[in-house]
Amino acid sequence: MVFVIEPAVYVKGLGGCRLENDVLLTKKGIKILTNSRLIEI
Numbered sequence: 001m002v003f004v005i006e007p008a009v010y011v012k013g014l015g016g017c018r019l020e021n022d023v024l025l026t027k028k029g030i031k032i033l034t035n036s037r038l039i040e041i
Contacts, residue, residue: 001025002033 002024010016022033 002022005021005023006018008016008018017038019036019038020034021036024031024033
């Protein structure tokens with residue numbers, strides 16, 4: 001099974017940020033498929 005972990009932060013009147021990481025769940029355990037990181041622009 002593949003699922004997504006999507007933590008997010010929103011500041012009223014300013015905006016927000018959402019990170020998305022895909023995770024694979026198998027009988028042997030989990031494998032993180034992506035590794036989102038916060039970048040400042």
